[in-house]
Amino acid sequence: MQTWLVNLDAKEPTWARDGALTEEERRRGAEFADTLLARRFLRSRLTVRHLLGERLSVPPAELHIAYHPGGKPYLPDHAGLQISWSRSESLLLLGASSSGPIGVDIERQRPVPTPLDVLATVYPALPAAVGPESFLPAWTLLEAAVKATGRGLSRGARDVDLVFDVMGAVALRGIRGRGLGAWSGRTGVLPAQGGTPAAVVAVVVQGEMVGSCLSSVKVRP
Template sequence: MRTWLVDLDDLDADEPDRADEGVLTEEERWRGAQFAHPLPARRFLRSRLAVRHLLGERLGVPPAELRIARLPDGKPYLPDHAGLHISWSRSGGLLLLGASGSGSIGVDIEVRRPVPSPLNVLATVYPDLPAAARPESFLPAWTLLEAAVKATGRGLSRGARDVDLRFEATGEVTLRGIRGPGPGPGAWSGRTDVLPARTGTPAAVVAVVVRGEVTGTIAPCVSTGRYEQVC
């Protein structure tokens, strides 16, 4: 398993994005054009460029030739590289990309921010909240839920209730398991971590859920400039 963190607002501002126009598909460019404001449009296009460049580098494939498709439920996959499972998530100007060669993967990132009535929001998708749930449990629980349903491909509204979370009185949230059938053999595991704020980049909570075991912390390779990686 490998994860990358990309600061979408720190990608070489002096180099026009049009230099990479040939890398994106017509559908990706069309989707970028649907945004009403330039900042989210730029972040979307740069996120797709980053996904293509980073996965292309890992696979030894030119970014423009990397085929990315989606299952009917929206889960992305690589038709020409079935052995590499992928997932990505955007929040604000940050992109988290994950890839696993050993089974399905789901990732999520959420920039730390105030959330009004966080437990009420969480209960809309995860109604069986225990008494140990705290307001500070919200982002760890939400990112784990998002990562889990991306890994299974079931979607948040359909799959969140199949996710079994453990809430600690400290606010920590861990994944106990996921009920029901899923892609591939083996047990699910997952974890969350906090990425501290850096100059120009807010703090964020990240989560990864995979088949197998997630050990240690989630330490993404940071990609800035033209996707220069610092691990």
């Protein structure tokens, strides 16, 4: 398993000008009315292509990325590598696994109005004693879990079984009805550094995860 963290607002690397985007990606970028949002979207797609191409020794422009009906990305020409990515403002988190499904999520740390009400809309089993400090760990774990299964929050969040402790930590107990293999997930806090804002990240994989999710995160330009 590998995960990469990229600040999309950092200085643009040379490879980001190599024209590896598809016509569809360019069309989607052109739909943004806001120039900053458009630039972040286009750079995120270039970054995904660059990092995965580097991993697979494939030119970024030749990497075929497709999507399942629920929106989960996959690589038709490289079925042995499963992928997931997430964006939060200027931050991109990309994950890849050669041992089974993977889901990743990142959320920049920020105030969220009525966080528990928001969480309960997708996770009605929220225990009454849970405090607002559990919101981002729980939300990122839910997002990562449903990205791993390909079901999305609206359909898949209620299949996710979370465990909350009194200190605000959240863990993944499992995902109901999603195959024989055990699922494991971790959350962690990435502190602000070098112009990159603080964020909460989550990684979910099928099978056992060795170490923390932060231990696999590589910060890339």
